[in-house]
Amino acid sequence: MKDEKMIEEVDGAGFYITNLGALAASQNLKDFDGLARKSIRLIKYKGVNKLDAEKEFPGSKGYAIGFEGLIAFITAMLPGSEIIKHALRADTTVYPEIAIRELVANALIHQDFSIRGSGPMIEIFADRIEISNPGKLLPSKRIDRLIRTTPESRNEVLAAAFRRYNICEERGSGFEKAVAAIELFGLPPLKFEELENSFRVTMYCPKTFAELTPMERVEACYQHSIIKYYSSGGMTNTSLRERFKMHEKQRPQVSLVIKEALAQGKIKPKDPNNVSTKFAEYIPAWG
Numbered sequence: 001m002k003d004e005k006m007i008e009e010v011d012g013a014g015f016y017i018t019n020l021g022a023l024a025a026s027q028n029l030k031d032f033d034g035l036a037r038k039s040i041r042l043i044k045y046k047g048v049n050k051l052d053a054e055k056e057f058p059g060s061k062g063y064a065i066g067f068e069g070l071i072a073f074i075t076a077m078l079p080g081s082e083i084i085k086h087a088l089r090a091d092t093t094v095y096p097e098i099a100i101r102e103l104v105a106n107a108l109i110h111q112d113f114s115i116r117g118s119g120p121m122i123e124i125f126a127d128r129i130e131i132s133n134p135g136k137l138l139p140s141k142r143i144d145r146l147i148r149t150t151p152e153s154r155n156e157v158l159a160a161a162f163r164r165y166n167i168c169e170e171r172g173s174g175f176e177k178a179v180a181a182i183e184l185f186g187l188p189p190l191k192f193e194e195l196e197n198s199f200r201v202t203m204y205c206p207k208t209f210a211e212l213t214p215m216e217r218v219e220a221c222y223q224h225s226i227i228k229y230y231s232s233g234g235m236t237n238t239s240l241r242e243r244f245k246m247h248e249k250q251r252p253q254v255s256l257v258i259k260e261a262l263a264q265g266k267i268k269p270k271d272p273n274n275v276s277t278k279f280a281e282y283i284p285a286w287g
Contacts, residue, residue: 002015005021006021006024006025017032019034020158022035023038023062023063023158024062024063024065025062027065028060029061030060037116038111038113039060040070040108040120040121041057041122042070042074042124043055043057043121043122043124044123044124045123045124045126048127049125057122063167064161064162064167071097071100074100074104074122074124077124078094079126079205094185094187095187095203095205096178096181096184096187098178098181099182100129101168102175102177103131104120104122104131105162105167106133106168107120107199107201108120108133109153109159110155111135112134112135112136115134115197118134120133121133126205128202129202129203131201131203132195132200133198135197138152140152143193145286146175147175147226148175148230175190176227178190179223179226180227182203183224183227183243186244186245187203187204188206188207189219189220189223191204191219209244209246209250218261220244221257221261222266222267222284224239224240225284226284228283229283233270233281233283234270235282236279236282237254237277240254267283268285269282270282
């Protein structure tokens with residue numbers, strides 16, 4: 001525990017529990033005055049607003065020892081869908097677990113501990129999950145550059161500990177893995193918001209292409225271009241169509257989304273000299 005910086009020796013007479021030790025391994029964060037309000041709040045609502053709360057997560061354990069229980073509790077409260085796998089029926093949530101894990105871990109790691117009286121919050125609605133933490137983005141960060149960005153944290157000791165405990169993925173890959181999983185599940189794009197004194201990420205239930213707003217379509221296109229930029233080198237009409245789970249006959253609709261993303265400066269052609277739109281590849285505008 002001393003090597004993990006969870007305790008500090010005091011004049012050979014005993015040990016103090018550090019803030020990291022309490023945050024990671026305490027059985028009850030309320031036993032520590034300065035950290036009592038840093039417990040994770042998890043609330044499930046009956047509808048799409050906060051008028052009627054249905055259930056609240058009662059736990060107050062340290063983040064490391066309570067993480068798996070928290071994820072299991074979240075998963076149990078989420079809407080599910082039935083799938084057929086190897087001729088057997090199985091239940092799964094409509095949200096990918098890896099995305100839930102990464103977004104929750106991110107909220108815990110990047111919160112601003114100098115803001116007293118508030119902690120990480122997970123709110124489950126009928127159509128979405130909102131995960132928020134106290135504190136705005138660091139001055140060097142931008143909303144549109146959070147996916148695969150250079151990692152930087154207010155709480156590097158906590159972040160390093162979470163990586164050692166296999167709670168979060170390697171440096172800088174968390175949002176990328178979350179977006180890739182969301183695309184696989186056919187969900188709308190992640191929504192990143194910097195509020196007055198907090199940061200929030202929203203993950204939405206599945207929507208068809210027709211149900212997506214024009215803004216959501218362009219944002220999905222932008223996020224997909226980032227994923228392809230770091231994997232295959234570029235986004236195509238075909239890859240975006242597959243991301244939207246659309247038929248070949250709907251290629252013209254996808255072309256319109258790409259055209260709008262280009263107009264908004266979200267993406268750019270990988271090869272500016274290529275005149276063929278059918279085989280064109282696109283990358284993020286900053287690529």
